[in-house]
Every structure is written in C-alpha cells, then in structure tokens.
Amino acid sequence: MTLRTVFGRRLPSLEAYRPAWILTLGSLLITTVLWSAARFRGVAPPDLWPWRACSQLSVLWSVTLMAVAMLAIVRAHALEPVFGGLDRAVRFHKVLGPSAILLLIAHVIFVALAAFQNGTAIGDVFIPFWSQSARSLDILAFYLLLLLGGLAYDHRMSYERWLAVHRLLGLVFLGGTVHAAIEPGTIADFEPLRTWMVILMLAGGAAWFYRVLLFNRLGPHYRYRLQTVVPRGSNTIDLVMRPVDRRMMYEPGTFVFLRVPGMEGQQKELHPFSLSSSPVDRDLRLSIRTVGDFTRRLAALTPRTDLEVYGPFGGFTPLHYAPFRRLVCIGAGIGITPFLGMLAFELSNHDFRRIWLYYVVRNDQEAVYDTEIRETYLAAESYIDYVLWPTAHRGKITAAQVASEIAPLEGYAVMLCGQVSFIADLAGQFRALGVPRDRIIIEEFAFRVTGRTGRSVP
Ligand SMILES: Cc1cc2nc3c(=O)[nH]c(=O)nc-3n(C[C@H](O)[C@H](O)[C@H](O)COP(=O)(O)OP(=O)(O)OC[C@H]3O[C@@H](n4cnc5c(N)ncnc54)[C@H](O)[C@@H]3O)c2cc1C
Structure with a gap:
C-alpha cells in the first residue's frame, strides 16, 4: 500500500x-x-x-x-x-x-x-x-x-x-x-x-x-408512469416512462434512483440507473441489465405502472466535459447508457466536438445498442467515430490501442463508464500514458466496493 x-x-x-x-x-x-x-x-x-x-x-x-x-x-x-x-x-x-x-x-x-x-x-x-x-x-x-x-x-x-x-x-x-x-x-x-x-x-x-x-x-422526486418495457436482448431492457405531472429536467449523463411503489417487498428500494434518453425528450428512458431481484422484476412490469424517479444526480455530465472539445468515450456493456443520452443530446445541440466512442462488449450478441448508435447518433453535427469492440475477437481493450487509433491522444479527455474493475484498469492505463487526472472522467456502476474488484481511480 x-x-x-x-x-x-x-x-x-x-x-x-x-x-x-x-x-x-x-x-x-x-x-x-x-x-x-x-x-x-x-x-x-x-x-x-x-x-x-x-x-x-x-x-x-x-x-x-x-x-x-x-x-x-x-x-x-x-x-x-x-x-x-x-x-x-x-x-x-x-x-x-x-x-x-x-x-x-x-x-x-x-x-x-x-x-x-x-x-x-x-x-x-x-x-x-x-x-x-x-x-x-x-x-x-x-x-x-x-x-x-x-x-x-x-x-x-x-x-x-x-x-x-x-x-x-x-x-x-x-x-x-x-x-x-x-x-x-x-x-x-x-x-x-x-x-x-x-x-x-x-x-x-x-x-x-x-x-x-x-x-x-422529501428527496427531489418526480412521478412517472411506465409507457413500455422494451426487451433489447442479452438480459437488457429499456424502461420508457412519461411524467405524470412535472417533468424532471436533467443534464445528459446524470443518473436517477428508481423506486417502484407497487413492487411488493421492494417498494422502498431505490436503485440507481443512468438516463439513456436526451433531456430534450419528454419521456425518460432507462436502459437496464437485469442482474438481480429488483432489475428482473422490472422486466415484468406492465404499462401504466406508477414509478418514482429521484434525481438527477452525478458528475458524469457536460459540465465536466464542456471545456474539452475532444473526447474519448468508452462504455463497457451496460456502461454505454450515459453515452446514449449524451449522443442523443448531441443530435439536437448543434455543437461541434470530436468524439471517439468505444462500445466494449463480450460478443456481438451483447452489443444491443450497436444498431441504435449507428442508425441514429452518427448523424450529429459533432464528428463522431464509433468503434464496436467485441472482446471475443479483439481481446481486451487497452489505452495504448485506443491511443494508437486516435493518435495523438494529447488534448483529449477520457470518459469511462462501466464496472469498477474495468474503469480502474483503463483509467490507470490512460494515466500511465500521460492523460492528466482531471481529464479522466469516470462513472462506476457500483456504489459498493465489491471483492477483488473494489479498486478505483477517481
Ligand atoms: C451511478 C450508477 C449508475 C448505474 N446505471 C445503471 C444503468 O444505467 N443500467 C444498469 O443496468 N445498471 C446501472 N447501475 C447498476 C444498477 O444500479 C444495479 O445493477 C441494480 O441496482 C441491481 O439491482 P438488483 O436488485 O437487480 O441486483 P442485486 O443482485 O441485488 O445486485 C447486483 C449488484 O448491484 C448493486 N446494487 C444492488 N442494489 C443496489 C442499490 N439499491 N443501489 C446501488 N447498487 C445496488 C450491488 O453492488 C449488487 O452487488 C448503475 C449503478 C450506479 C451506482
């Protein structure tokens, strides 16, 4: 130590x-x-x-x-x-x-x-x-x-x-x-x-x-009603919800806590999920991997179910990346969600940035947002290069490989989102390549330190 x-x-x-x-x-x-x-x-x-x-x-x-x-x-x-x-x-x-x-x-x-x-x-x-x-x-x-x-x-x-x-x-x-x-x-x-x-x-x-x-x-919360649950394959669903009265205003990249008041036995639980919709849309979308009891039960919800959304929270937002005109965004698995919201927002904000987006998945079947990214977001005015990275054929992604594709890495800010161990590993590699700490912006999909993977580089 x-x-x-x-x-x-x-x-x-x-x-x-x-x-x-x-x-x-x-x-x-x-x-x-x-x-x-x-x-x-x-x-x-x-x-x-x-x-x-x-x-x-x-x-x-x-x-x-x-x-x-x-x-x-x-x-x-x-x-x-x-x-x-x-x-x-x-x-x-x-x-x-x-x-x-x-x-x-x-x-x-x-x-x-x-x-x-x-x-x-x-x-x-x-x-x-x-x-x-x-x-x-x-x-x-x-x-x-x-x-x-x-x-x-x-x-x-x-x-x-x-x-x-x-x-x-x-x-x-x-x-x-x-x-x-x-x-x-x-x-x-x-x-x-x-x-x-x-x-x-x-x-x-x-x-x-x-x-x-x-x-x-008393926390900042909004009542929403479920519109649809869209199965995306590979244990992933989209929850699309509409405001009952007030609509929540938020920055792309933020996350909310979701509560389902009618979910028996778990009605008090608050689970964090990043927003994958654009703030300009009225409906909210959460993109969720069904990994445990709460998330699996979400998949079975029926339209018109009442939902409560607490937030928005988090610092993985344009406020942090606004000064940086060149970005490398790397989302692993379900860690792609905040980038979906950011890209959807890029479509409407008439900004111009140089973005490299990496979507890291185990295999092609897990790349459930690949088509959405290709068909929708690449039309944004920002100049976006998109790379799907299935580790099954390309191996583990490394900062050195990313740097060699982008070359030179200088002037770029790096945004990383996914599981704790993935982020800790890649953030360390980017630091070793000389990317300053304040240019590495991360979002870990876990609040709790978990076993061997509990390291992180803030
Ligand atoms: C800031 C943030 C943003 C996230 N965004 C997304 C997202 O966009 N899409 C997505 O699929 N997942 C996201 N997650 C992860 C998601 O919150 C958990 O997968 C979910 O809460 C698991 O609940 P479960 O009961 O189904 O699973 P469980 O089997 O109970 O838990 C699986 C793991 O999820 C974590 N977890 C469980 N309950 C909670 C809770 N109440 N609060 C925090 N973590 C919990 C624990 O570390 C646990 O080990 C995010 C997590 C964080 C911290």
Missing part, C-alpha cells in the same frame, strides 16, 4: 476533488487549532505527551472525518458541487469513512498506551464494567462499531442489508460521539472546541437523518 492508496483505493485526487478536500482539510485544521488552543489555555496535564495528546487528537480527527463522510452521501443537490456529483461523493466517502474508523482504533490504542504510562488499569480501556471508572458505554459502542465496520466488508451480504449495516454504523458513531462529548474531558472543558464538535455532530446527524429517514419522502 503506497501513501496514495488507502484500503486498496487510490486517494481521491486533489485536482478532481478540490472543494471536497478543502472542506475536509479545512475541518481537520480547525479541529487541530482548537485542540491546541484548549491546551494553551489550561494547564496541560503532566502526562499529556505523547499518548494522551495522540488519543485526543485521533478521536477528534475521527469525528471530523466521519461528519464530512456523512455529508458526502447525503444526496442533497446543494452539496453536489462540493463533491463533484453524488457518484464522486460516494467514492470520497469510501475513503473518509474507513479512515474515521481507523483513527478511532488508533485512539483506543493510544488510550491504552496512556493507561500503561500512568500505571492505571488497561482493563478499564478494553473491558466494559471492569471497574467504576471504565467508560463502559464508550467501550461497547467501540466494539459495535468494529463489528459493523467489519460487516460492511462482507461481500456475501445483500445490498439492502449492507445499506442497513451502514445506516446503523452512522447512528452508533453519532451516538458514541455525543456521549463522549458530554463526558468531562477536553471537549467539554473548552467552549470553542465544544461548539465546533457540536457543529460537526449536528452536520453529521442532520445528514444521517435526511438520508435515512427523510430522503424517500
């Missing part, structure tokens, strides 16, 4: 995540300055250095990171510019959340070392109810957090259960922090630090409350 990687993931780059890093590092700085001020103000206890100081700083940094991590995934439009879209925010969260837990573990180790230094009972640090002075509730909350943190990496768990574990983890963290803050200690002793911690806890708490309890009801 290098300094630039945490938990097998590359750290979100400073260039691509500037406002998010400013928020995170700024918050950590405030925490550190206030803690230092608290130390200067009072008489520092003789045993402050090194372990007590480290234990205090690590827990304060942990709370700070967790508050920002919770804000990142709140799904509020107002926060999207800070994190560059919800998809990027999720990637940022995946680094901050585990870092906060690691800092908490470090905190407990430092507390134990401080106890060792002072000759007090180590049992008070690790064993609840060991003695009257053991902070039993904090210890129990810590073990629960460890358990939930471990479960979050259990890849056998269903997505919905994994989400529930995450929700509980946030709640236990908040509860533990509130409890630690009201106990006598550094936070309670210095008012400015206490106020700052309260602000962080309120921000984290409000984010949790909105995301878990209010989003389904």
